[in-house]
Amino acid sequence: MKLTKDEQAILGGSKGPEMAKLMKIQVVFGNTFGAEKLVDLGGAPHSNLYPGAPYLSSMIKMLDECATAGLKSYAPYTVNPRPYDCFNVQNNEKEMQIVYEGYPLQKELDWVHARLGAPDLNKRSCACYVKEVGNAPKPGTMVAWAESSAVNYGNSVLGIRTNRNGAGIDLISAITAKAPYFGLMTDEGRQAKWLVEVKTSKAPDWGVLGTAIGRKVVEDVPLVAGIDKYFEGSEVTEDNMHLLKAMGSATAASGAVGLYHVENLTPDAKEKGRKLLEEGYQTYVYDDAEEQKTIKTFDNLWPRKDGDPTAAFIGCPHNTLYEMKKWGKLVTEGLEKDGKEKTAIPVYMFCANVVKLQLIADDGELAGKMLKAGMIATPMCGVTWAGTKGFSDRVQGITNSAKTRNYSSIRYFPDQTLVDIIVSGKVPS
Amino acid sequence: MAKKIFKGRPVLSGKLEGKALVSKMPFNLTGSYFENMFAGNTESAPCTDANNPDLFKKDMKDAILCTSQCVGSTMGAGALMGVSEMGVGLKAFLFSSHIDSIAAGGLIIDDVWYDRRVITIDLLGDEFLEAVKTGDPISIAEDGTVTVG
Numbered sequence: 001m002k003l004t005k006d007e008q009a010i011l012g013g014s015k016g017p018e019m020a021k022l023m024k025i026q027v028v029f030g031n032t033f034g035a036e037k038l039v040d041l042g043g044a045p046h047s048n049l050y051p052g053a054p055y056l057s058s059m060i061k062m063l064d065e066c067a068t069a070g071l072k073s074y075a076p077y078t079v080n081p082r083p084y085d086c087f088n089v090q091n092n093e094k095e096m097q098i099v100y101e102g103y104p105l106q107k108e109l110d111w112v113h114a115r116l117g118a119p120d121l122n123k124r125s126c127a128c129y130v131k132e133v134g135n136a137p138k139p140g141t142m143v144a145w146a147e148s149s150a151v152n153y154g155n156s157v158l159g160i161r162t163n164r165n166g167a168g169i170d171l172i173s174a175i176t177a178k179a180p181y182f183g184l185m186t187d188e189g190r191q192a193k194w195l196v197e198v199k200t201s202k203a204p205d206w207g208v209l210g211t212a213i214g215r216k217v218v219e220d221v222p223l224v225a226g227i228d229k230y231f232e233g234s235e236v237t238e239d240n241m242h243l244l245k246a247m248g249s250a251t252a253a254s255g256a257v258g259l260y261h262v263e264n265l266t267p268d269a270k271e272k273g274r275k276l277l278e279e280g281y282q283t284y285v286y287d288d289a290e291e292q293k294t295i296k297t298f299d300n301l302w303p304r305k306d307g308d309p310t311a312a313f314i315g316c317p318h319n320t321l322y323e324m325k326k327w328g329k330l331v332t333e334g335l336e337k338d339g340k341e342k343t344a345i346p347v348y349m350f351c352a353n354v355v356k357l358q359l360i361a362d363d364g365e366l367a368g369k370m371l372k373a374g375m376i377a378t379p380m381c382g383v384t385w386a387g388t389k390g391f392s393d394r395v396q397g398i399t400n401s402a403k404t405r406n407y408s409s410i411r412y413f414p415d416q417t418l419v420d421i422i423v424s425g426k427v428p429s
Numbered sequence: 430m431a432k433k434i435f436k437g438r439p440v441l442s443g444k445l446e447g448k449a450l451v452s453k454m455p456f457n458l459t460g461s462y463f464e465n466m467f468a469g470n471t472e473s474a475p476c477t478d479a480n481n482p483d484l485f486k487k488d489m490k491d492a493i494l495c496t497s498q499c500v501g502s503t504m505g506a507g508a509l510m511g512v513s514e515m516g517v518g519l520k521a522f523l524f525s526s527h528i529d530s531i532a533a534g535g536l537i538i539d540d541v542w543y544d545r546r547v548i549t550i551d552l553l554g555d556e557f558l559e560a561v562k563t564g565d566p567i568s569i570a571e572d573g574t575v576t577v578g
Contacts, residue, residue, distance in 0.1 A: 025541045032440055032533050048503050055466050055511025062542050083467075102467060146503040166506025166534030183530065218455055218500060219529060256455070256500040256529055301479060389468035406480070407460055407502075 001030045001180065002037055010176075018069045022172045029169065030180025038178040039185070041144055043137025043160065045073055045174035046128045047118070048147035049167045050080035051384060052106030059168050060105055063112045066175055073117035074177035078128035078135040080147055081318065081352070082106065082121065085380035089348060098388050116171065124379055125352035126150055127245065127318040129158060131238065132354040139267045142185060144173030148258075149249035149317040149403065155259040157236055157244055159267030161185040164258040184259050190221060190268060191278045192261055198226035199287045205295075205414055206243050207402030209286060210250025212294045216284050219256040223276050228264040236265065242323045249317050250402035301409040302396045309398045312343075312422050313382045313410055315350035316401035324351055324359045324377070328370045330415070334423045335373055343374040344425025353379040383407050398427075430565070432578040435557040439573040440528055441540055443548035445521050449565045449577070450492040452483045453558065458505025458531060461489070465512050466504070474517040483563070490517040493569075495561050498526040506535030513545050521569055524551040525558040550575060 003011065011023045026038060049059065083106075084090050084099040110121070126147050128135040137143055139159030145151045146165040154160045163183045165173065173179045183189040194217045198204055204227065213222055228234050236244060244262070251257035261269040261276055268276060314327055331347060349370070351359075356377040360367045370377075386397065386408035397410035398421055405412035413421065421427055460478040464470045476484035489512075499505060509532060512518040522532065528551040539545045550573045561567070561577050568576040 021542055025538055028537045028541060029530075029533060032528065032537070033530065049507065051467070053466060053511075054469075054471070055462075055515065056507050058510045058514045058539070058543060059507050062538070102469060146506075148502045151503065163530050164503060166503050166531040168506050168510070168538045169530070169534035170503075172538070214500075219498060253501060256498070256531075299479075384467060387463045387467035407463070 001027055001035050003027070007038060016069055018066050018071060019176070022066070022176050025172055026176060026178065026180060030182065033180065033182040035180035035182040037181050039142050039181045041074060041142050041173060041177050041179055043141040043143045044075040044135050045077035045143060045170060046135055046145040046147060046150050047077055047170045047174070048080045049109065049171060050124070050381065051083040052103040052109040053083070054104065056109070057105060060109050060112060063116065063171055064108065067112050067115035071175045073171070073174035076117050076119055077174055078133060079113055079118050079124055080126050081124045081379055081381040083381050083384040085378045088376050088378045089380060089385065102388060116175070122353040125318045126381065127320065127352070129153055130320050130352065130355060132321065132358050133352050142179065144170055144179040146170035148252035149245070151258050152248040152252045152260070153245055155184055156248060156261065156266050157241065164256065190259060192223035192276045193217070193220040193278050193281055194222040195277055195281055195283045196222045196224045197283060197285045198224060199285060200291060201288055203230050204286070205291060206246040207250045207400070207412065208291055208294050210247035211254045211402045211406070212286055212290060213260070214251035214253065214255025214257055217255060217257060221259050221261070222257070223261045223263060223269065223274070225263040228262060231265055234264050238320065239322050242320050245317055246402065250406070253403040253406040298405060298412050300411060301392070302411065303392055304396065307396055308425055309345055309421055309427060310396045311345050312347040312418065313350070313397050313399040313401065313404055314347060316382050316399070316404040319349060319351040319355065321355050321358055321362070324349060324355060325363060325366060328366045328375065330419050331375060331422055332369045332373050334419045338423050340423060341373070343422050345422060347375040347422055348382060349375055349377045350380065350382045351377060386410055430578045432576055433560050435553045435575045435577070437523070437550040437553035437573040437575060439571070440533065440549040440551055441536060441546055442571050442573065443546060443569065444571050445493070445548050445569045447493045447520060447567055449495050449561050449563060449567045450484070450487065450489065451561055451563045452481060452494065452496040454481055454483065455498050455500040456494065456496040457481065457501035458499050458508055459502040462508040462512060465515065465517065466508055471515045471517065474512055489519065491520050493521040493523065493567050494519050495523045495558065497558055498524055499529045499532045503531055505531040506538070509535035510539045513539050513547065519547050521548040523553060523575060525553050525555055527551055
C-alpha cells in the first residue's frame with residue numbers, strides 16, 4: 001500500500017507511539033486486502049464495541065491507552081447499545097448478578113468511549129441511522145463502520161461506503177481518520193455477483209428472505225429484484241425502512257453480506273440499474289416454496305420444546321419510531337379484541353432511548369397504553385441478553401428478528417402470529 | 430494416508446504441526462464463541478453455533494481450524510482477541526477462500542498491538558477443504574504451504 005509522506009511520518013512515530021501502532025495495523029490490514037492507499041474519512045464513525053465483558057479487555061486496554069495519550073475520533077461517533085438494562089429488564093437479584101459478573105468492564109468501556117468522542121448514552125443504538133440518533137452520512141461518504149447490520153444498512157440504503165469492519169478496526173479508523181481503500185468502498189467492490197429474483201405471491205417475510213439470501217450468497221453482493229413494489233413510490237421512508245433493516249440484518253447474520261442493492265430502490269441501483277451485475281453473475285429465485293423451505297430450517301431450540309413462551313423480543317436491530325408505534329398498536333389492539341388488559345408475557349421493545357422519548361412526545365397515550373399492557377421499552381441489546389449464561393434455562397423467548405433467531409434459542413414467528421402468542425401466551429400447534 | 434500439499438497466502442505467517450478441526454460450512458465467528466463472550470467460560474472454547482453440525486459443542490481451544498471463510502456479526506474480531514487473551518484461542522486459522530475483514534481485523538490487531546499470533550493462511554483453494562478432515566495431521570510452513578496427512 002502506498003502511503004503519503006504524512007502517513008509514513010505517522011508510521012514512523014511523528015504523532016506518538018500509539019498512533020504509529022494504529023497506522024501499522026491499518027497498513028497490515030490494508031495489505032491483506034490489496035488496498036493501494038488509505039482514504040480520508042468523512043461523516044461520522046459507528047462503533048460496535050459495546051459490552052464491557054472480560055473477553056474485550058485487550059481491546060478496551062488498547063483504546064484506553066489511546067485515550068490516555070490524548071487521541072480522539074475525527075468526529076463524534078455513535079455506538080451500539082449497552083448489553084444490559086437493570087432499570088427495565090434485568091431488575092432482579094439473579095439477573096443483576098449475571099450482569100455485574102458478566103460485564104465488569106462496562107464502566108471502563110463507557111469511559112473510553114466518552115474520551116474518544118462518543119455522545120451520551122441516550123443515543124446508543126445499533127440502528128444509528130434512524131432520525132432520532134442521527135448518524136446517516138450522505139451517499140458516497142467514505143466511513144469505517146462496524147456492526148454488521150449498520151454496515152449493511154448504511155452501504156445499501158444510505159449509499160455510504162464502508163467495509164464490514166470488526167470491533168477495533170472501527171475505532172482505529174476513527175482515530176486515524178483514515179481507512180484502507182478496498183472492497184465495498186470501491187466501485188468494483190460494489191458490483192453484484194448475484195441477481196436475487198423475489199417471486200413470492202405476497203410480500204415476503206423479510207427476515208426469512210434475508211436469511212435465505214445470506215445463506216445463498218454468503219459474502220457476495222446481491223441485486224434483489226421484485227421487492228421495490230412493497231415500497232410506496234419506490235422510496236425508502238421512515239415508515240418502511242424497517243423492512244430493509246429486517247432483511248439486511250438477516251443477510252449479515254446468516255451470511256456476511258455487507259451490501260445489497262434493491263432494484264429501483266437503493267441509491268446505487270437507482271443510478272446504475274442492472275449494470276450493477278457483474279459478468280457471469282448467478283441467479284437465485286426466491287418464491288413461496290423457497291420461503292417455506294427456509295422457515296423449516298428454523299429449529300425449535302427451546303429446552304422444553306412444547307413449553308410456553310416467557311418473553312417476547314421485538315427489535316433487533318433496534319426498533320425505529322414507526323415500529324414502536326406499529327407494535328404498540330398491534331399488541332394493544334390485540335389485547336382489546338381479546339378483552340384483556342395485559343399481555344400474557346412481557347414484551348421487550350428494544351430501541352434507542354431517544355426513540356422511546358420521541359414516542360412519548362409524539363403519542364403519549366399510546367406509550368402509556370403500551371406500558372400498562374406490559375410492553376417494556378429498553379435501550380439494551382436483546383441478542384446479547386440472549387447469549388448470557390443459562391439464558392435458555394430462564395427464558396423461552398419469541399421474536400420477530402431473524403438476526404436474534406440466528407444467534408440464540410429464541411424462536412422466530414411472523415408478526416401476526418407473534419401478536420397472537422403475546423396476547424394468549426400460547427404457541428399455536 | 431497420502432500427503433497432500435496446498436499452497437496458500439500467509440496473512441500471519443508461522444510454522445506449526447497439529448491436527449485439523451474442520452468446518453465445511455463458513456465459520457460464524459460470533460455465533461461460535463458465545464459461551465466465551467457472554468457466558469463466562471474461560472477454560473475451553475465449545476462451539477456454540479447450533480447451525481454448524483461440524484463444530485457445534487466441539488472444543489476449539491488450540492485448534493487448527495480449517496474452513497472456507499467467516500460469516501456473522503462484526504463482534505467476531507473482538508471474540509478472536511478475547512479467546513486469545515483467555516488462552517483458549519486457535520493456534521492456526523486456515524481458509525480455503527479469502528480471509529474476511531472481521532477475522533483479519535481481530536487477528537491483526539492482536540498480532541500488532543499485543544504480539545499474540547494466530548498463524549493465518551488463506552487462499553488454500555477449494556481442494557484443500559474437500560481433502561481435509563477433522564483429526565487429520567496438518568503441517569504448516571512459513572511460506573503458507575500446508576501439508577495434510
